[in-house]
Amino acid sequence: MKEIDIAKLRREMDEVQKNSRLEHTIGVAYTAASLAMCYGADVEKALIAGYLHDCAKHLSGEELLKICKKNDIPVSETEAKNPSSLLHGKVGAFLAKEKYGVEDEEILSAVCYHTTGHPGMTLLEKIVFLSDYMEPGRDKAPNLPLIRELIFKDIDKALLKVLEDTLMHLKNSDKPVDAMTQKTYDYYMGI
Numbered sequence: 001m002k003e004i005d006i007a008k009l010r011r012e013m014d015e016v017q018k019n020s021r022l023e024h025t026i027g028v029a030y031t032a033a034s035l036a037m038c039y040g041a042d043v044e045k046a047l048i049a050g051y052l053h054d055c056a057k058h059l060s061g062e063e064l065l066k067i068c069k070k071n072d073i074p075v076s077e078t079e080a081k082n083p084s085s086l087l088h089g090k091v092g093a094f095l096a097k098e099k100y101g102v103e104d105e106e107i108l109s110a111v112c113y114h115t116t117g118h119p120g121m122t123l124l125e126k127i128v129f130l131s132d133y134m135e136p137g138r139d140k141a142p143n144l145p146l147i148r149e150l151i152f153k154d155i156d157k158a159l160l161k162v163l164e165d166t167l168m169h170l171k172n173s174d175k176p177v178d179a180m181t182q183k184t185y186d187y188y189m190g191i
């Protein structure tokens with residue numbers, strides 16, 4: 001893997017992210033590193049993916065759509081309607097490569113799919129997806145104590161619970177479910 005200066009990456013996130021998002025980013029990076037230690041994934045890759053996962057989140061919906069258009073990144077109808085929520089992962093992976101010099105496909109795909117997941121996730125993708133959900137700064141999701149305990153014992157059981165709670169939350173708050181979020185849920189629920 002190409003050498004990435006992790007301390008520099010953290011400083012770069014410090015520059016583009018406001019206080020609460022930076023705290024969240026650091027929380028995701030260290031939670032992902034801890035899960036990598038627990039499950040034998042690459043700790044450095046987990047840290048890098050954690051630091052970068054929301055590297056496009058400070059951009060407006062308009063800016064995200066513009067980057068997609070300019071760089072031929074495909075945008076679905078649901079993504080076009082909710083760019084800030086649903087496009088910052090894809091654009092984040094693009095920036096991770098083009099701006100922050102990450103070449104590792106595993107890291108790029110963990111950044112890309114951190115919001116929706118996807119069927120057949122790698123261990124690193126699961127780690128980043130779940131760290132984003134349950135890092136220490138998160139306090140709104142239901143069942144956090146249960147998920148935080150379960151995740152270090154059985155990551156796949158924790159994944160099922162998170163997917164279930166996420167879909168329930170989206171439906172209860174009348175938010176359109178992204179096709180990939182639904183596909184991920186169906187795949188892991190065995191539907």
Ligand code: DGI
Pocket residue numbers: 024054057082085086114115116132170175176177178179181182
């Ligand atoms: O970027 P974060 O806030 O740290 O977390 P995230 O990337 O997991 O989620 C960003 C937002 O996207 C959050 O408000 C939840 C929302 N979201 C996740 N899946 C879907 C979704 N929104 C819609 N409309 N549809 C989805 O399937």
Ligand code: FE
Pocket residue numbers: 053054057088114115132
């Ligand atoms: Fe995000």
Ligand code: FE
Pocket residue numbers: 024028053054132
């Ligand atoms: Fe996040």
